[in-house]
Amino acid sequence: MSSRRSYGSYNDGCAAAHALDLIGERWTLIVVRELLLGPKRFADLQRDILGISPTVLSQRLRDLEARGIAVRRTLPAPARVDVYELTPWGSKLEAVNAALSLWAVDSPDLPWDADMSPDTLVLAMRAHARADAGSSAPARVVLRLSDSRIAGADPVTYTAYVSHEGARVEQESPAGPIDAEVDATTAGWKACVLGQAPLADMPDVRVTGSMAAVEALLRATGMESAAS
Structure with missing residues (x-):
């Protein structure tokens, strides 16, 4: 049986609570959102997510990689630049993003x-x-x-x-x-x-x-x- 995280975790067996452990930190779902339509370079993400610092963006990307939600790969020549993209599991978060969008439009x-x-x-x-x-x-x-x-x-x-x-x-x-x-x-x-x-x-x-x-x-x- 795998051990649960203690620091920063809800320590709750509910799958929804575990989802918040994975993507509930500030900026994380915004970074995921910007990757839903395809891979992007670090500079692209920093351009598209106004207000996020390079340090925070780096940490969120490392967390997404460590959790199996995103991966980093190098494009072949002649580009040879690193890009970040969602894994097949990470791409399923579009349904979450859509549900949140449809829910929040009723907010005053x-x-x-x-x-x-x-x-x-x-x-x-x-x-x-x-x-x-x-x-x-x-x-x-x-x-x-x-x-x-x-x-x-x-x-x-x-x-x-x-x-x-x-x-x-x-x-x-x-x-x-x-x-x-x-x-x-x-x-x-x-x-x-x-x-x-x-x-x-x-x-x-x-x-x-x-x-x-x-x-x-x-x-x-x-x-x-x-x-x-």
Whole structure:
């Protein structure tokens, strides 16, 4: 029988309490969240998680590695840089992140005016993703999101798929034809996805191609319509 940790542990046989032993420390789940869509370098994580110090980030990554939640590996040449990524077990935490997101939107203290990283905003879309009954045909939309929190931030590319059967958003460049492209800041796109702001009212959201495809994506990932 393995021994329980005494320092910093709830020393509780409940699996939920053990989960908090693993990921309940400040910043840990935020670091996990930023790795859910794919591997990142240390510098990428420090850029995307505003407010975390290099020392704390290093410690949280070491803890995640020690607990089997994340691993560090070196990319092959010519990159040859270290990246951190979640293990298959660690990747299952997306369901936890989604459940927390769906639960917390009812909080009266949710900081609606606070901005989000591109990955965080896309994870919110994935948490709310569902079928769009109004879609007459499947649509593929390319999203290029620039972090509003960081001046001159390079856009991150995602591809969204929506139909009457379901919706999903992946961090990838599209393979094959697309129906529309969206270039937006995270602040502008958040207002559309989470605040249901009309696209026409958002000057920092530019749509190229089928507006109907983009509107279908918003119906399939927008927070308010998810509750209706």
